[in-house]
Amino acid sequence: MKIDISYGSGGKQTSNLINDIFLKNFDNEVLNRLEDAAVLDIKGRIAYTTDSFVVTPMFFKGGNIGKLAICGTVNDLSMMGAEPRYLTAGFIIEAGADSEVIEQIAHTMKIAAEEAGVKIVAGDTKVIEGNGNVYINTSGVGEILKEGISIQNCREQDVILLSGNLGEHHAAIMSERMGIENNIASDCAPLFSIVSDLLENKINIRCMRDVTRGGLATVLNEVSESSKCRVEIEEPSLPVSDEVKGFCNILGLDPLYMANEGKMIAVVPPEQAEKALEIMRNNHYGANAAIIGRITKGTGVSMTTVLGGNRMVDILYGEGLPRIC
Amino acid sequence: MITLQQITRELKEYDGREIKIMEVCGTHTSSIFKNGIRSLISPKIKLISGPGCPVCVTPSVYVDKLVDISLKENHCVLTFGDMMKVKGNEHSLTEAAAIGGKVKVVYSPLDAVKIATEDANTQYVFAAVGFETTTPIYGILIDEIIKKQISNLKILTSLKTITPALTYICENEKNIDAFIAPGHVSVIIGCDAYKELAEKYHKPFVVAGFEGEHILAAVYEIFLQLKENKACMKNMYISAVSDKGNMQALSVINQYFEPKDDFWRGIGVIEKSSLRLKPEYFQYDAGSDFDEYKESPPKGCKCKEVILGRISPAECPLFAKQCTPLSAVGPCMVSAEGACGIWYKNRGRE
Numbered sequence: 158m159k160i161d162i163s164y165g166s167g168g169k170q171t172s173n174l175i176n177d178i179f180l181k182n183f184d185n186e187v188l189n190r191l192e193d194a195a196v197l198d199i200k201g202r203i204a205y206t207t208d209s210f211v212v213t214p215m216f217f218k219g220g221n222i223g224k225l226a227i228c229g230t231v232n233d234l235s236m237m238g239a240e241p242r243y244l245t246a247g248f249i250i251e252a253g254a255d256s257e258v259i260e261q262i263a264h265t266m267k268i269a270a271e272e273a274g275v276k277i278v279a280g281d282t283k284v285i286e287g288n289g290n291v292y293i294n295t296s297g298v299g300e301i302l303k304e305g306i307s308i309q310n311c312r313e314q315d316v317i318l319l320s321g322n323l324g325e326h327h328a329a330i331m332s333e334r335m336g337i338e339n340n341i342a343s344d345c346a347p348l349f350s351i352v353s354d355l356l357e358n359k360i361n362i363r364c365m366r367d368v369t370r371g372g373l374a375t376v377l378n379e380v381s382e383s384s385k386c387r388v389e390i391e392e393p394s395l396p397v398s399d400e401v402k403g404f405c406n407i408l409g410l411d412p413l414y415m416a417n418e419g420k421m422i423a424v425v426p427p428e429q430a431e432k433a434l435e436i437m438r439n440n441h442y443g444a445n446a447a448i449i450g451r452i453t454k455g456t457g458v459s460m461t462t463v464l465g466g467n468r469m470v471d472i473l474y475g476e477g478l479p480r481i482c
Numbered sequence: 483m484i485t486l487q488q489i490t491r492e493l494k495e496y497d498g499r500e501i502k503i504m505e506v507c508g509t510h511t512s513s514i515f516k517n518g519i520r521s522l523i524s525p526k527i528k529l530i531s532g533p534g535c536p537v538c539v540t541p542s543v544y545v546d547k548l549v550d551i552s553l554k555e556n557h558c559v560l561t562f563g564d565m566m567k568v569k570g571n572e573h574s575l576t577e578a579a580a581i582g583g584k585v586k587v588v589y590s591p592l593d594a595v596k597i598a599t600e601d602a603n604t605q606y607v608f609a610a611v612g613f614e615t616t617t618p619i620y621g622i623l624i625d626e627i628i629k630k631q632i633s634n635l636k637i638l639t640s641l642k643t644i645t646p647a648l649t650y651i652c653e654n655e656k657n658i659d660a661f662i663a664p665g666h667v668s669v670i671i672g673c674d675a676y677k678e679l680a681e682k683y684h685k686p687f688v689v690a691g692f693e694g695e696h697i698l699a700a701v702y703e704i705f706l707q708l709k710e711n712k713a714c715m716k717n718m719y720i721s722a723v724s725d726k727g728n729m730q731a732l733s734v735i736n737q738y739f740e741p742k743d744d745f746w747r748g749i750g751v752i753e754k755s756s757l758r759l760k761p762e763y764f765q766y767d768a769g770s771d772f773d774e775y776k777e778s779p780p781k782g783c784k785c786k787e788v789i790l791g792r793i794s795p796a797e798c799p800l801f802a803k804q805c806t807p808l809s810a811v812g813p814c815m816v817s818a819e820g821a822c823g824i825w826y827k828n829r830g831r832e
Contacts, residue, residue, distance in 0.1 A: 335589040464694045466518020471827045474807035
C-alpha cells in the first residue's frame with residue numbers, strides 16, 4: 158500500500174497507520190494508553206536528548222533508518238552515564254512511501270528498542286509531499302547511574318579506549334550509494350551494555366562519547382577543547398578492518414573521519430585502563446576494543462603514525478566525499 | 483638491503499644544501515601529511531606541492547558555465563563532490579543550487595547514464611574534470627551515450643594532461659630539484675612519459691605509490707640521485723605502473739579525445755595540455771571551448787605561487803585567516819586534494 162497525503166490528515170487513515178504499524182510494533186502499557194503525553198516512572202536525575210535521522214538510503218547492510226533512530230538516541234543517553242528508559246518517535250513520511258517499508262522500519266525499531274531495554278512511549282506522524290522518503294526524530298530520557306561523566310573531565314595521564322573498528326557505518330552507506338559490492342556492514346548498535354559493564358565494575362569513567370558523524374578525529378578534538386588538554390593517539394593501535402582499509406584507499410577516505418553508529422570512546426584513569434579494556438572486550442559490542450592513546454598537557458590532537466612520524470589530527474571540514482582522481 | 487630505519491636516519495640527519503622536491507599529485511601531498519613524513523626527514527629537504535589537483539587548476543569560467551547551465555530551465559549539472567564549492571567568477575555550484583540551480587552530486591560518470599535515462603525531460607551536463615586518470619571513464623561514458631542513444635546527456639570538459647604542466651614547471655621553476663611523479667596518472671600514461679623530462683632538464687623523476695613507505699623510499703631515491711649528481715626516471719610503483727601505461731585506457735582516450743591548448747587556473751595557457759572531444763563527437767560536448775579566460779584571482783590569493791612550488795600554503799597572507807576550508811578564497815583551499823586545504827587540516831606541524 159502506498160502512503161498518500163490523506164494518511165497525514167489526522168482522520169481514519171492516520172489512525173489506521175498508527176494502529177496497524179506503530180502501535181502493533183511499539184506495544185507497551187504507557188504508549189497503549191494513547192494519552193496526550195506519556196506519564197513516566199523515573200527516579201533521580203535524568204538525561205534527556207533528541208536526534209533526527211534523514212539517512213539515504215534508508216536501508217543498508219547492517220541496518221536501516223529505524224535501527225539508527227533507536228541506537229543513536231540510546232547511545233547519546235548512555236554516553237552521559239544514563240540508563241536509557243523511554244523514547245519518543247516522530248515520523249515524517251513523504252507521500253509515495255510503501256506501508257510495507259514503514260512496517261519494516263517499525264519492526265526493526267521494535268527489536269532495537271527491546272535490545273536496548275527502552276520503551277517507545279509517545280510519537281507523532283506527518284505525511285508531506287515528496288518521493289516516498291521517511292525521516293524519523295527520536296528523543297529519549299534515561300536515569301543517570303553515575304554523576305560527573307563529562308567531556309570536560311579528562312585529566313593528564315588518562316587513557317583513551319575505543320570500543321572497536323572504525324568507519325564501518327560510513328563505508329556501508331557509501332558502498333550502498335555508489336553501488337559497490339562488498340561485505341562491509343554498518344556497525345549500528347546500542348552501547349548501553351558496555352557502559353553498564355564498566356560502571357558495574359567500578360571503572361571511574363571520566364568521559365564517554367559515541368563516535369558518529371565527523372568520526373574519531375572530531376570527537377577527540379572535542380575532548381581536547383572541552384578538557385583543555387592534548388590528546389595523543391597511536392595510529393598502529395587504531396582498529397580498522399582490512400576491508401574498510403581497502404575501501405578507504407580506493408576512494409581517498411580516512412577512517413579517522415568516517416561515521417560510526419556503534420562505537421564509543423571512554424577515557425579512564427591510567428591504573429584502570431587494562432581492566433576497562435578487558436571489560437569492553439568481553440562485551441559483544443566491544444570485541445575489537447583497543448587502547449588508542451592518552452591525555453597529556455597541551456592542546457590539540459596529535460598522532461604518531463605507523464612510520465613513527467607525527468601529525469596533527471584536525472576536525473572534519475565539510476563532507477567526506479570521494480575525490481575525482 | 484637497506485631498512486626503513488636506515489633510510490629515515492639518513493634523511494633526518496641530512497645537513498647539506500636545501501633540496502626542493504615537488505610532489506605533483508594531491509594524493510601524495512595528502513599522504514605526506516597523513517604519515518607525518520616531514521617529521522621523519524631533515525628540514526633541509528623541502529617537500530613542495532605541485533599542480534596535481536584537477537579541481538584547483540580548473541578555470542573559473544568553466545565553473546561559471548556550469549553555474550549558468552544549472553540555472554537554465556530543464557537543465558541539470560552532474561558533478562563529483564569536489565567541484566561543488568569551487569568558486570567561478572561569481573558563484574560556486576553550491577551557491578547556484580541555493581539560488582535554484584539544479585546540481586546533482588554523483589559518484590561515477592556512469593551514474594549519469596541511469597539518471598538521464600530515467601528523466602528524459604531534463605538536459606543533463608556532466609562536469610568532466612580530471613587528469614588522465616579519470617579521462618578514460620569519460621570516454622566510456624560517451625561510448626554508452628552513443629550505444630544507448632541518449633539524447634539528453636552531454637559533457638563539459640576540463641580535462642588536463644600532466645606532462646605539459648611538468649614541462650612548464652621545469653622550464654620556469656628552476657629551483658625545483660626533483661619530482662615525485664604522480665602515481666595515479668602514471669598508472670595510465672606509464673613511467674616512460676617522464677624519461678625525456680628527466681634527461682632534458684637533468685632532474686630526477688621518481689614514480690611512487692601512496693603508502694608512507696613508498697614516499698619515503700622515493701625521497702631517498704631522489705636524495706641518492708642528487709648526491710651522485712644523477713637525474714633519471716625511476717619507477718618505484720612497479721605493482722601498478724608499467725613502462726608504457728594502460729594500453730586499454732590510452733586507446734579509449736585516443737578514440738574520443740585529442741590534445742588542445744588549455745588554461746590552467748593560476749598558471750595560464752599551457753600548450754597541448756588538455757584533452758577535448760574530437761570534432762566527430764562534438765554533439766556530446768556542452769560547449770567546452772571558451773573564447774577567453776577572465777581570471778581575476780581574489781585579492782591577496784597566492785594559489786598560483788603555491789601550485790608552482792614558489793611558496794608553501796602557510797606563506798600565503800590569507801592562509802588560515804580569510805581563507806579556510808569553510809570559507810575558501812582560492813581553489814587550493816577547496817578540494818580534498820588541494821595543497822592549501824591539506825596544509826590547513828594539518829597545520830601546527832609545519
